[in-house]
Amino acid sequence: MWRKLLSPVVVGRTALHWRKLFTMQLKTSDFQCLFTEGLTGLADIFQKNNFELRIAGGAVRDLLSGKRPEDVDFATTATPEEMKSMFQAAGIRMINNKGETHGTITARIHNENFEVTTLRVDVTTDGRHAEVEFTTNWQQDAERRDLTINSMFLGLDGTLYDYFKGYEDLKNHNVRFVGSAEQRIKEDYLRILRYFRFSSGTNDHESETLAAIKENSHGLAGIAGERIWVELKKLLIYELGLAQYIGLPPDGDFAELQRVWENSKHHSPKPMTVLAALFHSPEEVEKMDRRLKVSKEEKTLALFLVKYRYELHKDSEQPCSIKPFTDFIIDSKELDTQMKMCELLKYQGEERLLNELCRWSSPRFPVSGHDLRRMGVTSGKDIGATLQKLRDIWKKSHYQMDKEELLSYIES
Incomplete structure (x- = not known):
């Protein structure tokens, strides 16, 4: 199956220190489409200066899964200072270099931004932040990453470099931490959420991994709300006692959340539309906002859904009509009420009414x-x-x- 997906492929194995390095050649159309004029220019600069440049992390995972990645990150053996020097010599503009202390430089070439990070190892970690040192060893950089499926690199010639059986885990739908689950979690407690995001849809969890998560779930209490919300928007979790540490009600209605997800999953609901199912009251929404610092739009949507999710059909003379919803929109002074109402219909699973409301244009009084x-x-x-x-x-x-x-x- 995978040979068909990646065809043509050539598989080989070489040794690197104590690990077995797995390599293969990737020549898919999605990979070839990455080579814009900007990427070609970036590659030429690194090649002329004798530094290695590879695609890293999630983009490699996506390409191996037959998906075209939305974001592509790069890793290199060049230090930030070396990158700045060669970009300046080539007349390349650099932007948003807030990540320079962690080794990341962003170059703008032919109207494209390319984020390139120096290979690194963690010297000290506290579960939230890490002090890093730069390295030229690709395996050491792979070893500090969270999951095996995110620890692979892809050369610009299509060569896959896999030190921790990430490709094998990807084929078999296994989600494993690189090395010790407990150690990886203690380096950054947010990895608990990332683990569940990538393992959603499978019940095959290693008991040692779940034990490490449960033992260290308290660490989420020290993670900034903004970082939690970035992950939470990608996956909604309610297991192993994590809720109380990330701003969710400890007795959240998980059955309601599952029901809402089934109702709305084919209609691209906003993350907050599904998350709102957990809340019993506006006060719980306010508490969540204080912890996660969500946007004003997300907060007002949650409050809207919690208030009206069971009300607009109640006592209506036309329970199968969009009339109660359009009347509400007509009377509202808020510009985004129609959007909120569409999210409400997704929440309720009212597909026919949702389709009608999406086609409806508010008339002028x-x-x-x-x-x-x-x-x-x-x-x-x-x-x-x-x-x-x-x-x-x-x-x-x-x-x-x-x-x-x-x-x-x-x-x-």
Whole structure:
């Protein structure tokens, strides 16, 4: 199966110190499509300066899985200072170099950004941050990575370099930490969430790995909320007592979360739409926000869903119509209410209503305060009350009445 996916391939094995290095040649169309004018220019600079440059991490995993990666990171034997020197000599602009202390330089070539990181080893770690030293040893860099499937490198000639059986694990759908699970977790507790993100869809967990996760789950309490939220948006977890450390309610409704996911998974729900299922009250949403520091849009969406998820159909005279939802949108003063309502219908699993609402365009109410003043309604209070009365009549007409018809309801 995999030989067909990667065809043509040539497989070989060489030794590197105490590990067995597995190599093969990758020549897929997705790999070839990476070679833009910008990447070709980047490769030429490193080759001319006698430094190795390889694709690293998740992009390698995606390419081996038959996917075209959205983001491509690179690793190199050149130090940050050496990279800056050769980029400057080539007239290449460098941007966003906040990661330089950890070995990352971002070069902009032919309107593309390329993030390149020096090979490194962790000298000290505290579960959140690491002090690193640079190295030219590819295996040492692979050894500090989280999972075997993320520890592979891909040369720009298509050669795969795999030190920890990552390719074999990828083929067999195994998710394993590189080396000791406990050691990898203690280096960065966020790896607990990453483990579950990559192992979702499989129940084949090694007992030693789960024990290490449970023993070290308290470490998530010290992780910055922003970092947790980045992972949480990619995977929603509620196992092994992690919730209390990452801003989720300890008694969150996991059954509801599973139900909402089944309802919405084919309609590209926003991460917060699914996450909202865990919350019982607005107070729990506020607590989550204080811990994770989500965006204003995400917070207001969660509050909206928690408040209205069971209400808009309640006591409706038209329970199978989008009318209650469109009326709500018409009355709302918020610009993003239609988006929120679509997410609500995803949450509820109302596929037909969702499709209708996605096609619906909000009509403009045809009467203004200026129209009323011309008819002699001058009090601000009376104008507001009259506009609301006419709006209600307009809604009952399914937004069909025009200005003249509506103004005819005003007593002369």
